[in-house]
Amino acid sequence: MPATGAVLVVDDDPAICVVVGEALRRQGHKVKTAASIRERAALMDSFAPDVLITDVMLPDGDGLDGVADILAARPDLNVIILSAQNTLNTAIRATEKGAFEYLPKPFDLNELTRAVSDAIGARESEIASEAGLPHDGLPLVGRSPAMQEVYRTIARVLSNDLSILVLGESGTGKELVAEAIHSLGQRRTKPFVAINMAAIPRELIEAELFGYEKGAFTGAHARTAGKFEQAQGGTLFLDEIGDMPMEAQTRLLRVLQSGEVTTVGGSKPVRVNVRIIAATNKDLPTLVEDGRFRQDLYYRLNVVPIALPPLRERREDVILLARHFLERAAQEGLPRKTLSDDAAQLLMAWHWPGNVRELQNMMQRLSVLTRENVINADMLRHLLPLDAVPADFAAPDGHLAHAIRDWAKRQLGIGLGQPNRTLHDDLLALVEPVLLHEVLASVDGNQIRAAAILGINRNTLRKKLTDYGLDPLSLRVAD
Numbered sequence: 370m371p372a373t374g375a376v377l378v379v380d381d382d383p384a385i386c387v388v389v390g391e392a393l394r395r396q397g398h399k400v401k402t403a404a405s406i407r408e409r410a411a412l413m414d415s416f417a418p419d420v421l422i423t424d425v426m427l428p429d430g431d432g433l434d435g436v437a438d439i440l441a442a443r444p445d446l447n448v449i450i451l452s453a454q455n456t457l458n459t460a461i462r463a464t465e466k467g468a469f470e471y472l473p474k475p476f477d478l479n480e481l482t483r484a485v486s487d488a489i490g491a492r493e494s495e496i497a498s499e500a501g502l503p504h505d506g507l508p509l510v511g512r513s514p515a516m517q518e519v520y521r522t523i524a525r526v527l528s529n530d531l532s533i534l535v536l537g538e539s540g541t542g543k544e545l546v547a548e549a550i551h552s553l554g555q556r557r558t559k560p561f562v563a564i565n566m567a568a569i570p571r572e573l574i575e576a577e578l579f580g581y582e583k584g585a586f587t588g589a590h591a592r593t594a595g596k597f598e599q600a601q602g603g604t605l606f607l608d609e610i611g612d613m614p615m616e617a618q619t620r621l622l623r624v625l626q627s628g629e630v631t632t633v634g635g636s637k638p639v640r641v642n643v644r645i646i647a648a649t650n651k652d653l654p655t656l657v658e659d660g661r662f663r664q665d666l667y668y669r670l671n672v673v674p675i676a677l678p679p680l681r682e683r684r685e686d687v688i689l690l691a692r693h694f695l696e697r698a699a700q701e702g703l704p705r706k707t708l709s710d711d712a713a714q715l716l717m718a719w720h721w722p723g724n725v726r727e728l729q730n731m732m733q734r735l736s737v738l739t740r741e742n743v744i745n746a747d748m749l750r751h752l753l754p755l756d757a758v759p760a761d762f763a764a765p766d767g768h769l770a771h772a773i774r775d776w777a778k779r780q781l782g783i784g785l786g787q788p789n790r791t792l793h794d795d796l797l798a799l800v801e802p803v804l805l806h807e808v809l810a811s812v813d814g815n816q817i818r819a820a821a822i823l824g825i826n827r828n829t830l831r832k833k834l835t836d837y838g839l840d841p842l843s844l845r846v847a848d
């Protein structure tokens with residue numbers, strides 16, 4: 370039996386209070402709801418919950434403000450933050466305030482109820498320290514679910530020294546993630562040192578990493594500290610770790626195990642205290658299988674993996690990133706440019722083989738090269754290889770976006786003056802059954818596989834099928 374307790378749900382959306390409240394009551398929890406910070410304060414005293422679930426944007430202020438004070442008075446309380454502002458900033462603020470869990474909206478109800486059970490079960494909940502982290506100038510842009518997952522993991526590793534392995538194609542932001550962990554974490558006053566295994570001749574890697582003594586090899590004129598020593602107290606970023614030669618891997622493993630480095634040609638070990646963040650665009654398990662990467666080193670580095678998906682798998686971030694880079698160019702003194710709707714569509718349709726780096730370069734070029742202030746699709750086509758967008762790729766997405774725009778315009782026209790419209794749900798009710806049907810049909814009605822492809826929980830899928838009256842059995846291919 371999962372542990373049960375008293376839960377206070379604070380959200381100004383009555384629908385969320387009802388749905389979440391019901392789900393928690395079904396699990397045996399006692400639930401009360403509040404719609405504002407004022408109501409929350411009153412119930413904190415009279416109801417004394419074990420878990421507080423609170424939204425951030427509340428009618429009378431920021432739901433996160435005050436959470437640290439509540440926790441100071443009730444250190445045993447577990448706080449779960451819900452937020453529609455799905456940025457790294459919110460994730461970090463939530464963790465800073467000592468929140469047990471942060472769930473971006475829209476959240477999965479099963480995930481929320483599980484978080485409540487975990488919170489009540491975990492008497493020793495890990496409350497992150499009041500580190501006083503900076504809130505401005507956060508480097509990572511993007512609000513896609515994939516980036517939110519990245520933010521949540523970053524927020525969780527700021528107050529510890531666990532080794533991180535950042536995975537992702539070239540240009541997805543792996544180094545930026547490493548820098549963010551360093552500059553927001555407890556080592557931020559110490560050095561961040563990066564070394565790229567693919568950029569250094571193989572025979573020099575050990576000397577670069579561990580340093581060398583005078584005369585260790587031709588040209589070694591003086592004792593030189595390696596990257597480990599340079600990063601003392603801080604963070605060492607080992608980029609392209611999959612390209613590290615085997616001998617260097619063995620030596621690296623020994624350093625990680627002993628916490629000591631010995632320079633090339635030296636004999637006296639030096640104690641080092643560095644946090645390791647490694648990154649690769651290679652499939653390390655395959656390299657391990659092929660005998661090209663040490664399995665023990667892989668396990669040592671892969672304590673907390675952070676996977677950055679390619680940009681084409683988080684298209685909702687493309688426009689946000691594009692605008693961010695145009696704005697940055699403007700701040701650097703280049704003319705300020707904006708994107709027209711059709712330019713934005715074209716950018717969304719491109720498959721971004723070079724990921725965020727490609728998008729960034731493109732925006733910089735546009736800032737310099739276009740004379741007009743508004744960049745339209747024709748200018749993009751003229752200047753950039755975007756006319757190479759494959760027809761079968763761009764067209765369906767483009768048509769879909771057009772269709773949705775037309776539909777939304779129509780609905781907004783119809784709905785003028787009518788309150789309580791539910792446009793978002795109406796659209797979902799139109800498109801979701803089609804998506805579910807196609808995916809289920811592609812896997813012969815197998816709900817487990819369909820849920821995996823869709824990236825949603827199996828129970829969520831089952832509920833949606835019931836809601837839409839879809840029958841997966843009818844999709845089975847007859848033998």
Ligand SMILES: Nc1ncnc2c1ncn2[C@@H]1O[C@H](COP(=O)(O)OP(=O)(O)OP(=O)(O)O)[C@@H](O)[C@H]1O
Nearest residue numbers: 508509510511538539540541542543544545725726
């Ligand atoms: N989410 C993001 N928000 C803002 N800028 C980003 C983001 N992701 C990447 N960038 C920018 O894109 C460029 C490429 O990112 P980065 O160098 O971190 O990628 P990488 O995955 O380490 O690439 P490589 O594997 O080629 O070393 C950088 O200039 C970085 O600042």
